[in-house]
Each structure stands twice: as C-alpha cells, then as structure tokens.
Amino acid sequence: MLAYCTGGLVLDVPAKSLPSLVDWTLKEARLGQPKLSGPGKDADPLIVLTDAALERYGLPVALTEEERLAGRIPEGHKVIKQLMPAGWKLTKRGFGPWARIYRPAKGSGRRCVQLCIPSWNALDSRHWGHAAQLAPADLARVLGVYASRVMTPRGSTAVTGLELMTALHPPTHAVRDEATGGFRQADEKTPGSLGKDPVDCAPCEAPDGHPLLADLPRFHRRTPAEVLVEEAYNWARPLTDAECLRPYLVGIDVNMAFAAGANGLTVGLGAPTYVKNPVFDAKLPGSWLVDLSHVDLSRVKLAKEWTDLDGELLPSPFTPKGERPEGPAWYATPTVAYAVELGYDVRPIEAYVRHDNGRYLDAWYNRLRDAYLATMADLGVPAGASPEEFLKAMDGYRQRDPELAIVVSAIKATVKGGIGKLRERPRGEGWKPGQPWRALARPTWRPDIRAAVISRTRTNMHRKIVKHAAFTGQYPVAVLSDCAVYASDGPSPLEFLPYRDGKPLPGGFKLGINPGLVKWEGTQEVLWGEEVRERFNAPELNLARYIKDGTVTDVDNGE
Structure with a gap:
C-alpha cells in the first residue's frame, strides 16, 4: 500500500x-x-x-x-x-x-x-x-x-465550515493550576468564543419542531409576528414595456456573498435577554419585533438626501420574497438597521437581545477570503484587475486547472454550508417532533447568527440595487440570493454597470473577484425570458435561477 x-x-x-x-x-x-x-x-x-x-x-x-x-x-x-x-x-x-x-x-x-x-x-x-x-x-x-x-476537512464542506469557526475561536483554554503547577482547562470560556455549552435560542428564532415550540397546537402555522424569517432573496417581477424592448437579460452574481455578509458583523456570543418596548440599537445583535410596513421604497434617504425611486420595481429589503410587510414581524438587527438607514423611524414592540457579543466571524471570513483569492489567483484571476481584464480572466478559468477549480467550489460550499449548519435541522424521513435533536447539544447551533448573516447579506444586496437604481434608473427584473438580473442593451455587464473612466458607482455594483464584488453570471435574450415565462405560465418566474445557461427543464417556484 x-x-x-x-x-x-x-x-x-x-x-x-x-x-x-x-x-x-x-x-x-x-x-x-x-x-x-x-x-x-x-x-x-x-x-x-x-x-x-x-x-x-x-x-x-x-x-x-x-x-x-x-x-x-x-x-x-x-x-x-x-x-x-x-x-x-x-x-x-x-x-x-x-x-x-x-x-x-x-x-x-x-x-x-x-x-x-x-x-x-x-x-x-x-x-x-x-x-x-x-x-x-x-x-x-x-x-x-x-x-x-x-x-x-472534518466531514462535509458544511461540517468543515462550522469546525473552522471553532478552530479559530476555541471554546476553552488552558490555565496554570496554582495547586499542582500543571495546566488545567479554564472554568470560563475563551473570550470571543461561543463557549463549550449550548445556549437556548429565543422562541421566535426556533425553527419548526424545536422543543421550545412543543406547546403549540398541532399543525399551527406561525405568523411573521411569531417567527423570525431571515432568508436569502427569491424575488422576480414582470418586465416593463421599456425593458421588453431591450435585447438582453444580464445576470451578475456577488462573489462569496455570505462571507462578505459575515465580515465585520457583530453577533451574539451568549444567551438572549428579553426586552419589552426597547429602543432600537443598531450595535446590539438580536431579534426585534417591529412594524416596517410604513417604509416606502419610492422615497428613501441616500447619502443623507431624500431620493425618489419607482418603488413598484424594487423588492422589499425586509422579506425574502420581496413583498412589503403587512404588519409587525421579527427581524434580525441588520434588517432593522437598514430601515433606519433608509430614513425611517422604527419602534420595536419587543426584542431578544444579546449583550454578550462580538465579531465572532471575522477570522473565519478572513481565512476563507484569503483561501478563495489565493486559489483564484492561481487560476489566473487576480484581485485588482480592471473590469475588462477581470471579465477576460474569468472566461474559462476553470479549464486552466480543473483540480484547483474543485478547490474553489469547495471553498464556496464551506461558506454557505457553514452558515447553514448554524441552524441544522434533523435529517431523515423517520424523524418526528419530540424526538432527540442532536444538533441542539452543540454550542455552534446558533440560528440567531445564521439569521444575522443572511439579513446582512440581503440588505447589502438591496443597498447596491437602490444605489444603482438612483444613479441609472435601472431596476432588477429578478433577484435570487446573490444573483441579480437586469435588462440591458448589450450582452456584457459593462453595458449597464455605470463605470466612468474605469471607476464604478460608489456603493453600487463593482466587477472584481473580492468577496462582495460581482462577476458576470450569464446572459440570455429578453425573448428567451418571455418565452420561458409563457411556456410555464409563470409571469413572475425567477429568471435569475436559469440565467447562467438558459436551461429550464422544470419550474421551481421557491416554495
């Protein structure tokens, strides 16, 4: 052997x-x-x-x-x-x-x-x-x-993503035992870590089947005022008459979007504290019950100035499907903070906040960012390239070294899987509510951290969409997680991204390989999009799901 x-x-x-x-x-x-x-x-x-x-x-x-x-x-x-x-x-x-x-x-x-x-x-x-x-x-x-x-690797890419968080912030550390002169495990957790003991989530953060919800009536369906729903975008709308006259639909995709959403994010490290009628604090991680239905996207604050937009052509930043909230609902801190940023007052009804907090994911982000950038550089896609050079370098990069391309895919999956694993659900067709849920015994079972990262990722995307709309008058026709599709006069992203002398719109979409910047996802003809929607009788079919290669064998309505 x-x-x-x-x-x-x-x-x-x-x-x-x-x-x-x-x-x-x-x-x-x-x-x-x-x-x-x-x-x-x-x-x-x-x-x-x-x-x-x-x-x-x-x-x-x-x-x-x-x-x-x-x-x-x-x-x-x-x-x-x-x-x-x-x-x-x-x-x-x-x-x-x-x-x-x-x-x-x-x-x-x-x-x-x-x-x-x-x-x-x-x-x-x-x-x-x-x-x-x-x-x-x-x-x-x-x-x-x-x-x-x-x-x-410690298992699947999702398991490894979670294990990487722990490896960078070990829950315990050694201290010298004064009695013996040797070393022993410290009684207190390592500063900045989640510790070695699991903590209960807030009731609103608990997914269906969680023991905290055992007293709910059978088949009860929780409302937005009962459950925190922070998920990635799945939104689309019909094309306007003007968009139908343009020849192309162009998709752009945010690189390592969830990693970028984790960067610099303050998250809870300990158990939540319940507060009635709190004053919102954007620096305090938690879950807030607040009514954001009054936020009007047709008039928002950008750079401290009020700006008029066509709110009907924009997704709401507060719901995964882009629908305007109808009343009080639970949101993670970044979502509520974005409502304030847009110029609107917020008055939470109640909240579960975490006073023990920190930037737990920063080292995790840095490690994965560096891994991604180094591997992409090996594949001939350097950071700092001009928009034209970047698009050229991305063309066929996987074929230059298919083995390193596997590493890139695994790094991306480590990001998404690690965030998803923070709220791991029981697996197996035979599992029923009330049976053991092993993931709950982990200190890294933290649905609140997952919600905060997704909340920040979604509002980051919306911020770019709004700034792009305010500057160009162009609105997305579909958004799916980290991919946005625009009607365009040409097949390249450079046809509609507002570059001037090689410089992008500040705070908008920028082509590049770094996490948070965008790459070209794919281009199809507008006639393709209209034909697909007509064929499946789905006027609001999310074209971002199929923009990469145009293949549509079945319709996923996102339910």
Whole structure:
C-alpha cells in the first residue's frame, strides 16, 4: 500500500489492518496540521481510503442501500470489531463516509485519525465536483491545497465550515493550576468564543419542531409576528414595456456573498435577554419585533438626501420574497438597521437581545477570503484587475486547472454550508417532533447568527440595487440570493454597470473577484425570458435561477 501525501510525497504503508494503519498514521507517518489559533489543537491527520485500500482492510467498496440511509456500516462489522481490542473508539456517528477513530487524549499528543471514503460519497459531487474520480496523487493535491488554505476537512464542506469557526475561536483554554503547577482547562470560556455549552435560542428564532415550540397546537402555522424569517432573496417581477424592448437579460452574481455578509458583523456570543418596548440599537445583535410596513421604497434617504425611486420595481429589503410587510414581524438587527438607514423611524414592540457579543466571524471570513483569492489567483484571476481584464480572466478559468477549480467550489460550499449548519435541522424521513435533536447539544447551533448573516447579506444586496437604481434608473427584473438580473442593451455587464473612466458607482455594483464584488453570471435574450415565462405560465418566474445557461427543464417556484 502507498500513501500519497501533499507536496508529491509518497510513503510505503506497512499496515495490514485498519488498527495498524491508525497506529502507523499517528506514530510513524506523523501526519496532521498545526493549530489555527493559540488556545486551539493541532488538526488530526486525514486518510483517504481508495477502493484498493478498502479491499485490503476488509471494508466494502460500496455501501448497501440500508447502510447508505443509515450513514454507516453496522456496529457488528468485523473491521469495527478489530478496532475495539486495540482501544480505538468511534464517534456517535459510527463508521461512515467520514469516520473518526480515536482514543481519549493524553497530554498534547494526537490521538485521533479522520477517514474519508470517496466511494461512500464522502466527497459530494455538488461541492467537490469530480474529486472522487481523481487519481490518488491528484486527490492528495486537491485536499492538500484545501487543507493548507482552509483547514483539514472534518466531514462535509458544511461540517468543515462550522469546525473552522471553532478552530479559530476555541471554546476553552488552558490555565496554570496554582495547586499542582500543571495546566488545567479554564472554568470560563475563551473570550470571543461561543463557549463549550449550548445556549437556548429565543422562541421566535426556533425553527419548526424545536422543543421550545412543543406547546403549540398541532399543525399551527406561525405568523411573521411569531417567527423570525431571515432568508436569502427569491424575488422576480414582470418586465416593463421599456425593458421588453431591450435585447438582453444580464445576470451578475456577488462573489462569496455570505462571507462578505459575515465580515465585520457583530453577533451574539451568549444567551438572549428579553426586552419589552426597547429602543432600537443598531450595535446590539438580536431579534426585534417591529412594524416596517410604513417604509416606502419610492422615497428613501441616500447619502443623507431624500431620493425618489419607482418603488413598484424594487423588492422589499425586509422579506425574502420581496413583498412589503403587512404588519409587525421579527427581524434580525441588520434588517432593522437598514430601515433606519433608509430614513425611517422604527419602534420595536419587543426584542431578544444579546449583550454578550462580538465579531465572532471575522477570522473565519478572513481565512476563507484569503483561501478563495489565493486559489483564484492561481487560476489566473487576480484581485485588482480592471473590469475588462477581470471579465477576460474569468472566461474559462476553470479549464486552466480543473483540480484547483474543485478547490474553489469547495471553498464556496464551506461558506454557505457553514452558515447553514448554524441552524441544522434533523435529517431523515423517520424523524418526528419530540424526538432527540442532536444538533441542539452543540454550542455552534446558533440560528440567531445564521439569521444575522443572511439579513446582512440581503440588505447589502438591496443597498447596491437602490444605489444603482438612483444613479441609472435601472431596476432588477429578478433577484435570487446573490444573483441579480437586469435588462440591458448589450450582452456584457459593462453595458449597464455605470463605470466612468474605469471607476464604478460608489456603493453600487463593482466587477472584481473580492468577496462582495460581482462577476458576470450569464446572459440570455429578453425573448428567451418571455418565452420561458409563457411556456410555464409563470409571469413572475425567477429568471435569475436559469440565467447562467438558459436551461429550464422544470419550474421551481421557491416554495
């Protein structure tokens, strides 16, 4: 057996069983990665088992349908029985595509090995592309670049995104024990971290099925005044007569939008505090019950000056579907702060605020931003390029090095998946309300942080849309998450983005590779959009979903 390592290193592996492979990995190969934060721990080594390795160590090359649904092989499998006499243990998730084999830690030495099994679908093709089909040396390169720039994978990209947050802000740290002279774990949490104990969310932040909602009547559907709904945009409208006369629909997409939304964002670190009739504080993270139905998008404040717009052609910044609120509803702090920014008074009815707060996601953002920019630069797309140079560099960048392009996709998925994992829901068709919900035992189960990031991402997008409309008189015809579609006289984004002497509109859309800037998503003819909507009898079909390649095989109405 051979071990293909990062940097082209190839090692002979003498191990003839899985327990001996784990021992060899820790004692002889000494694989792993240094810690990312001072109080943190070194990363455990990752071993990827190819089909040949699976056969050698007595593991199935493919899971049965029953094993696939369970996410693991049976506990009575002969290989698992080999591990137990040697003192090795498995986590509660068992022996699945991302198995963790460990012994209780002693001192600072590593006592854990992570396994990745591609043929068991460990490398989801939605995020890792064709990585599972790569030769061992090529896969080692892909995972090695990802590990060096992000972190050693700890599971899916979503799991790794969450683990990266913890690795950068470890919940605990060592302190010297005055009695013994040695070190022990501190009683208090590490400053800036979420700590090691989970905290309850506010009732309005709890998703359906959460234990906090156990007393609600069966089939009760909560109203906006009962539940916080901060989600990404899914909004579209019919084209105006003037837009129908333009030949093209052009889509632009915000790079790493959710990462940009997390940058500099103050989020809660501890439990919420309930407040009745609070005075809104834009610096205080939390959830606010407030009526924003009076905000009129036909007249907003920009740069301290009131500006008139066509409010009928704009999505509301307060709801995912872009509909104007009809009364009081729960919102995260960035959404309410944006209403104030637009020039309107807000008077919250009640709130759940978090006085223990901080910029928890800044280091996470910086790590992922740097990984993304470095990998895109390797693919020939540098930061700081002119708009024309940027569009040219982005054309076919994935074909320049398909393996590095896989890393780019994985980094993006780490961002979105990590944010989504903050409000992980129970999985499996058999789960019912009232049954154990394992994610709630994690200190990183924080729906309020997810809501704040999405709130900020959506209002960031709306701010750019409004400034673009005020300056150019152009309005989007569709917005889907981080993609906006405009009617245009030409097929390029440069045809409608207001550049002057190479400089963009301040605060508007700007072409570039940095998170928060935009890239070209795709162009279709206006006639295509009208034909698609007519064919599916959907006058407000969200064309942003299909703008990239124009393929529409079925309609997703966003429900």
